Amino acid sequence: MAAVVGETTGRSPVPRATLLWLGLGALVVVLFFVTIAVLNSTVYSASGFAKSYVDAINRGDTASALALAGVQPTGASGDELLTVSEKGAFRSVRVVGDVTERDGDHRVAVTYETTTGAQEQTIRFTIRPSGTFGGLFGRWEFATPPTASIDVTPRNDPRFTADGVEVTTKGADLATRYTVLAPAAFTLSHSSTYLTARDTTVSADAVGQVVSAAVDVEPRASFTAKVRADVTKYLRTDCLPQKVLLPSGCPFGESVDDRLTGDPTWTMATYPAVSLQPTATAGVWDVVAATGVAHLNVGAESLYDGHDYTIDKNVPFRVSYQVTIGSDNGLTITPK
Structure with missing residues (x-):
């Protein structure tokens, strides 16, 4: 039978609106994976992890800094400075290096300046993968706990303050070793009814470093x-x-x-x-x-x-x- 003039043959064309929605869906999927890639290379990267840790110290969020460091105070002598806030101790914090080793570990370098001195310091961390969360974003941890030690000797009195927090040692003129999160910058002093001491600034800018400081307590x-x-x-x-x-x-x-x-x-x-x-x-x-x-x-x-x-x-x-x-x-x- 001959076809009727004007009759449509074959499949109907896909509506334009459907094509538009399919394109938008594909774009969303692409943007989603691009976003994941960007986040994994910045916020959820090894360098992002290191900077988040230093930033937590700098804003005085000791709980977050300790959690990121994987360090928990035990309450034993020598842990007192781990919970002392170092809010505003640093400025110009930035990552300047992130090298991936063959074993998958990252060597991350972070520079900063202490607010008590203009000299730029660089601290280096070894960070390794520790799985993912949500199946999408990388988890990281420090291969070596980012801690240092400060040996404090309060002279003539067993008490001193670290950034205004009073600490009592076992005795005057005895050095006591304190574990701190690195980097660290503390102002040590003494202020009591009859005694005083000039401020002493002490800093630790390397993981595993041991530094010493003395607080000279004098009569008011x-x-x-x-x-x-x-x-x-x-x-x-x-x-x-x-x-x-x-x-x-x-x-x-x-x-x-x-x-x-x-x-x-x-x-x-x-x-x-x-x-x-x-x-x-x-x-x-x-x-x-x-x-x-x-x-x-x-x-x-x-x-x-x-x-x-x-x-x-x-x-x-x-x-x-x-x-x-x-x-x-x-x-x-x-x-x-």
């Missing part, structure tokens, strides 16, 4: 002034009023062979200057031996010829005390 001016005031008050209120030649419990006195005709009168010509020095015992300070001058005035009668005369003389003396700082910050001053 107010500590010396307080001891001076207490010594002066004791001499003035406990010693000078005693109407005897040898005041009890006092550092000065005078022996007279003749008979006294009146009560001795003591005044202070020069109070001893007070300065402090540390001892081998934490919390105990010595008052450096200092000289004062008391003045004695008393009438006397000579046993030789019976004439009366007046003793009016300066009596030099030396003082030496030990000062103990109590747990309540009270001071105990003991003659030596």
